[in-house]
Amino acid sequence: MSVLVVEELDDRVVVTLRRPEARNAINAAMVRELHDVCARLEERPRLLLITGEGGTFAAGADIAELRERGRDEALQGINRAVFDRIARLPLPTVAAVDGYALGGGAELAYACDVRLASPAAVFGNPEPGLGILAAAGASWRLRELVGASVAKQVLLAGRRLDADDALRFGLVADIVPADELLKRAHALIDRMARSGALALRLTKLVADGGGHPLTDDLAQAILFESEEKRVRMDAFLAGGRP
Template sequence: MSPYRTLLVEERDDRVVVTLHRPEARNAISGRMVEELHEVCGLLERTPRLLLLTGHGGVFAGGADIAELLRRGREEALQGINSRLFERVRRLPMPTLAAVDGWALGGGAELAYACDLRIAGPDAVFGNPEPGLGILAAAGACWRLPELVGESIAKQVLLAGRNLDAPAALAAGLVIDVVPAETLLEAAHALLDRMARSSATALRLTKLVVDSPGAHPVADDLAQAVLFEGQDKQDRMARFLEKKDRSRT
């Protein structure tokens, strides 16, 4: 029996596919789902693999569980229940991809923002309506969304209540592509397949350097030094040169 009650988890050799699965609540992010996503993070930290995150039933996640939020007070807010999970997702060692169709609102949007990449179906909608509920988007959107789409668009979403539909999300650079709903997961896996053909160590170190704050030439040099000494680099470059030589003959 699966240990997960709010997720569908499929483990493959090079990736883990996680489907948010609370159909009775539009996949709203509950405390139980947070705990189970922490378990997935632990799995990916122990055995680094790509992550594909999606939602069941044509909805990514309709937000956090409002009934639970209503019961939370100052102490729960200070615990950063969602924000600490989403930051853990952000810091996973290998690239992460959110495949979003339908609603990605509130905490659902913030979970998608925490992934390295997002791909959307035509009905995808990103939004942060938290101020209308008397709270703010406190699980990363207030600083992560401006990094992703720029301050102006972020303020339109966070302050003016604008929702970004799929074309707007694509225009803003929030998603890498918009594809038909029936091929969304296929396109997501094709993107992961492309990354999986790269050196896993190079992907890990590239993500680590990109996510490092500020200018980081020393980090660049150190990461490159590790890769230069690896057999993977030797093999890949030798194959490249062999292929180039064959093309000339």
């Protein structure tokens, strides 16, 4: 890995974006390396934590590379494809956002299941100012996360959401001091990891699919027949806690 620092643990993978000369802007090398991480997590599902080095999450996509892309590259959905892949990972993903998460950096954060922010976090999508649109997921993910009105303020009027805005609109789960951000993100993942892996996986699958009674019933049918369900419920009935 040249622009990512990847730490693989038994129950999680921690990815740190590291392009200090470009404030962690997302370039082709980072996209390739994120695809590599996704391949590992698809083969062996674990929780994922993504953060940025040096007080910035990711200050956008690499403008020099975008300047040279044309119609064919746009139709390939280069950045969108990897963000979609992250969103589809089997187990939950967490973004720990300190500083700027702009443009493609914001879209990467939007693709994660849960976001934590430092007080310095700033989310925004300034793409129209560069003559393009936020085409790597923001146009619909942000609407789902914060509602149509706020999303249009960000996408059309260039509004940036600071940490307080992001918390108020439900974009982030909590605001955490920068020096505690990773510790709190790991604590959140610890809590997730205590749940049943298959239950987490099917819950994410059902929730991401928009929900449907039949889908819920089918997923629950799988879980009701699992050994883990019996072990966990027996422990609960014996006086344990879930």
